[in-house]
Amino acid sequence: MAIQDCDGPIDVLLVYPPMPRARQLDLPYGNEVPLSVATLAAFLEEQGIRTEIIDLDLHREPYRLLRKLVAKLRPRVVGFTALTPHIYNAHKAATQVKDIDASIVTVVGGIHASALPEDTLYRFPMFDYVVIGEGEITLYNLIMHKFEGTRPDREPGLAFRVDCEPVVNPRRPQIEDLDELPFAAREKLEHRRYAGSSSNYYRLPTTCIAASRGCPFNCTNCSKGVYGRRSLRVMSPERAIAELEHCKKTLGIRNFKMIDDTITSDKKWIHTFCEELLKREMDLTWSTMARVDAADLPMLKHMKKAGCFQLKWGPECGTEKSLNRIKKGITLEQSEKAMELCQKAGIESNASFMIGIPGETADDIEATIEFACKISPDVATFAILKPFPGSAIYDEAVADGRILHTVWDEYLHQGFALMKHDVLSEDELERLFKRCYNRFYFRPKYWAKRVKWFFKQPIREGRIFLENGWMLISKK
Numbered sequence: 001m002a003i004q005d006c007d008g009p010i011d012v013l014l015v016y017p018p019m020p021r022a023r024q025l026d027l028p029y030g031n032e033v034p035l036s037v038a039t040l041a042a043f044l045e046e047q048g049i050r051t052e053i054i055d056l057d058l059h060r061e062p063y064r065l066l067r068k069l070v071a072k073l074r075p076r077v078v079g080f081t082a083l084t085p086h087i088y089n090a091h092k093a094a095t096q097v098k099d100i101d102a103s104i105v106t107v108v109g110g111i112h113a114s115a116l117p118e119d120t121l122y123r124f125p126m127f128d129y130v131v132i133g134e135g136e137i138t139l140y141n142l143i144m145h146k147f148e149g150t151r152p153d154r155e156p157g158l159a160f161r162v163d164c165e166p167v168v169n170p171r172r173p174q175i176e177d178l179d180e181l182p183f184a185a186r187e188k189l190e191h192r193r194y195a196g197s198s199s200n201y202y203r204l205p206t207t208c209i210a211a212s213r214g215c216p217f218n219c220t221n222c223s224k225g226v227y228g229r230r231s232l233r234v235m236s237p238e239r240a241i242a243e244l245e246h247c248k249k250t251l252g253i254r255n256f257k258m259i260d261d262t263i264t265s266d267k268k269w270i271h272t273f274c275e276e277l278l279k280r281e282m283d284l285t286w287s288t289m290a291r292v293d294a295a296d297l298p299m300l301k302h303m304k305k306a307g308c309f310q311l312k313w314g315p316e317c318g319t320e321k322s323l324n325r326i327k328k329g330i331t332l333e334q335s336e337k338a339m340e341l342c343q344k345a346g347i348e349s350n351a352s353f354m355i356g357i358p359g360e361t362a363d364d365i366e367a368t369i370e371f372a373c374k375i376s377p378d379v380a381t382f383a384i385l386k387p388f389p390g391s392a393i394y395d396e397a398v399a400d401g402r403i404l405h406t407v408w409d410e411y412l413h414q415g416f417a418l419m420k421h422d423v424l425s426e427d428e429l430e431r432l433f434k435r436c437y438n439r440f441y442f443r444p445k446y447w448a449k450r451v452k453w454f455f456k457q458p459i460r461e462g463r464i465f466l467e468n469g470w471m472l473i474s475k476k
Contacts, residue, residue: 006052008073012143014041015080016055017090018062020409031057032196033208035259036081036110036135038184043136046182049143053188056093063096070100077143079135080127081110084388085412087124094126105146109135112408114226115390117159121166130159133171133226134213136181174227178213178235183243191251198463199350199379202285202309206255207247211240211273215261217291220326221354222261223390234266237273241280248282258288264311265294274306285309287350292338293330300345310348313338318371319364322357326393332371339375348453351377355436356385356429358393358422365424365432369439378449382436383414384429393419 016034037053044051054069056062070078078097082090087108094106109131113120117130129152131138138157145152152158157172175181192205212234214227247253264270277284287310300311315335317323323330335351342349353372355365372380387394387403388411397403402420410416415433417426424432440446454461 006073008075010052010073010075011049011147012044012051012077012079013069013073013075014051014053015066015078015090015093016053016057017080017082017086017093018057018059019086020089020412031055031194032200032257033186033189033191033194034081035184035208035210037079038186038189039181039210040079040081040135040139041188042182042185044140044143045185047140049140051185051188053185055189056089058190058193063093066093066096067100070097070104074101075104077105077107077146079107079109079131079139081135082108082112083110084112084115084408085410087112087120087408089409091124091126094124098126105129105142107131107139107142109139111223111226112389115223115388115394117168118166121159121161128160130168132157132159132168134174136175138172174213174233176233178211178233179239181235183246184209186247186251191253196257198460199310200257200287201255202287202457202460203255205251205253206257207251207253208257208259209240209243209247210259211235211237212260212263216265217262217329218327218392219329220392220396221357221385221388223388223394226390232262232266234263234269237269237276240273241276241282244277244282244284245280248284254284256284256286258286261289262291262294263288264290264299267294267296267299270299271302274302274308277306283307287312289314290338291330292334295334295338295341297341297344300341300347304345304347308347310350311342312350312352313342313377314352315371315375316352316354317357317364318353318368319360322360322364322368325357325359335371336375339377342377348379349377350379350381351375352381352383353436354383354385355432356417356419356421356424358396360421361423362428362432365436369436372436372440373443373445376445376449378453380440381414382433382440384417384433385419386411387419 014037016037034055041051041053059065080090080094090108097104097106105128106126107129108127113130114132117132120130129142141155142152156170159166159168186207195201195204212232214232216231285307289312292313292315316328339349353368355368387397397419404418404420415430417429
């Protein structure tokens with residue numbers, strides 16, 4: 001049943017805000033399942049709290065729809081999640097809620113608010129509370145405080161205002177056993193409307209799954225806002241498989257995207273996961289992210305046999321100097337080897353690169369471009385380094401006064417410089433960004449590779465070309 005058909009009153013409405021439409025300047029349009037709110041909804045429902053979800057990013061008139069739903073459902077609490085680029089739209093949505101009923105409690109969580117709780121409370125007055133870090137227990141406890149008429153002043157993982165000044169409580173200890181969490185409440189979403197960009201799925205319907213939380217590595221460009229700087233927590237392969245079986249049975253899911261950053265670093269887990277997929281004959285296609293220093297041919301072949309069609313790698317740079325600067329913990333040789341093994345295993349490789357790392361010269365960026373062409377992944381994305389809140393790079397840039405501005409929705413764009421570089425100007429970085437795409441994609445070797453993939457999967461390749469062709473032309 002669509003949320004528009006639900007009746008009120010309900011306890012909690014969870015909202016995924018619309019992304020800035022300007023994103024289409026840089027990225028092919030596509031919607032991914034908002035797994036964070038679906039996971040929160042499932043947890044709250046398990047505690048007996050009636051919860052609904054609305055993904056405003058799916059709708060042409062999102063705020064009008066939100067006002068209608070709030071008036072109809074009469075929620076006591078409305079929660080928002082927000083990445084840095086759509087914190088403004090989350091606040092605009094919260095404003096709509098308060099216009100309908102100022103007594104409704106508004107809560108924001110997610111990467112941006114977790115990284116900058118004080119700033120969020122200062123700049124966005126329509127949020128009553130900020131949930132810092134993992135949201136399940138903190139949000140539940142806040143809701144119970146509100147229902148019982150008690151004050152949540154000492155609640156770990158919560159930020160709020162006292163006499164208009166932000167108060168930030170210590171973080172809550174993290175959930176250790178992820179197997180205890182219920183399956184994400186995807187049934188509360190219009191799941192057949194989710195596809196993402198064509199390069200991210202093999203067939204439809206598709207969904208996302210997170211089998212782990214956290215990351216044991218210390219790359220300075222990555223935000224640690226939600227899970228902090230601690231080791232990886234992983235659910236059991238059997239628990240992950242059970243959730244996928246549920247998705248296939250109840251929603252007809254045929255494809256899934258594992259959004260875990262470093263799950264392939266646990267090779268025993270991956271082999272067990274693949275073995276279970278094969279044993280149960282689930283006939284699913286899937287993709288995941290992978291670190292180049294964890295690649296080995298037996299693991300990749302096992303993943304391919306179990307339905308993996310694409311791996312997303314992070315070579316990032318073409319010089320050891322830049323890799324060391326961001327503390328990536330990999331080598332150029334490992335990146336080159338990973339692309340070779342991926343090709344041998346018959347899995348599509350999707351690699352990300354960045355430019356504008358502090359200390360880089362134009363020659364260093366040219367080396368990154370040439371390295372990308374040399375290792376020649378099937379798909380490559382490039383971006384000017386963004387100082388995202390929650391990352392060490394952001395903290396350094398703030399301390400040095402190098403943040404150009406904090407208009408957060410512009411942090412979405414791949415090709416805009418948002419941090420003053422110590423060597424190159426903004427114009428130089430943006431010129432080199434365009435050169436990355438032109439040099440990589442407009443070369444015979446790349447098109448020869450795409451022709452090979454076209455004969456393997458013509459329908460998918462046709463979709464990718466139609467979806468991404470305009471983006472490449474716009475970067476000329």
